Amino acid sequence: MPIVVNLDVMMAKRKMSLNELSEKVDLTLSNLSILKTGKAKAIRFSTLEAICKALNCQPADILEYVEGPET
């Protein structure tokens, strides 16, 4: 998919584990894992807001558009 999720990069920059982020944004580990691995079809604004707040970053730090084949 042309939209790439850089959640793992931001988590590494903030030195935050998946468990810690899961507790802070109130999402299950499996859902966070789906998001992190790029399997998610959509992301709610509320989820994006919670992640940005927890990682102290902007949406563009997490989501990136890369030219590629659509799925």
Added chain:
Amino acid sequence: MSNSSNFIFKALYIIAWIIFVGLSIEAGGLIVNFVFSVYKPEFVPHLYQKLDLSAMYNRSQWAFFGMYTFILAIAMLKAWLFYVVIELVGKLDLAKPFSTFVSKKIMLISILTLDIGVLSLVARQSAKNLLHHGYETDELNRFWVDGEAYILMAAVVYIIAIIFKKGIELQNENDLTI
């Protein structure tokens, strides 16, 4: 799921089983009838359905085997149809109904129903043609009286199958929305 829905589903499951057993007995009886018609025609009056087509057999084997093919195919398809209904009602989870299994079964029900309807219409027309040629086909009409109803039902079930297919896509998308 409410108690009344649970009760209705259990009742439907039992009714589907009863109909399936009835249709299987009918199909089995017709197969036995067919075998005896070919090898021991004198026993036919003692059998289930008492379907005696020996006059047709003596006049034209093509007509006899053709009509019996229609009768047996329709009877077996009806039994298969209700077996699929049993599978569907038995495994349907009303809390999460949009699964690939349910979609496939509903599509299969639609196809089987259409097959039964089309076969019934073709059989009825063939029987009419035989009647014009002087064959006695009155006792065969009861096997294909409801061809149009099956075709209409197939159309309705097909629409439901398409809705389920779309529902699965929506459910998958919803599951993958974080």
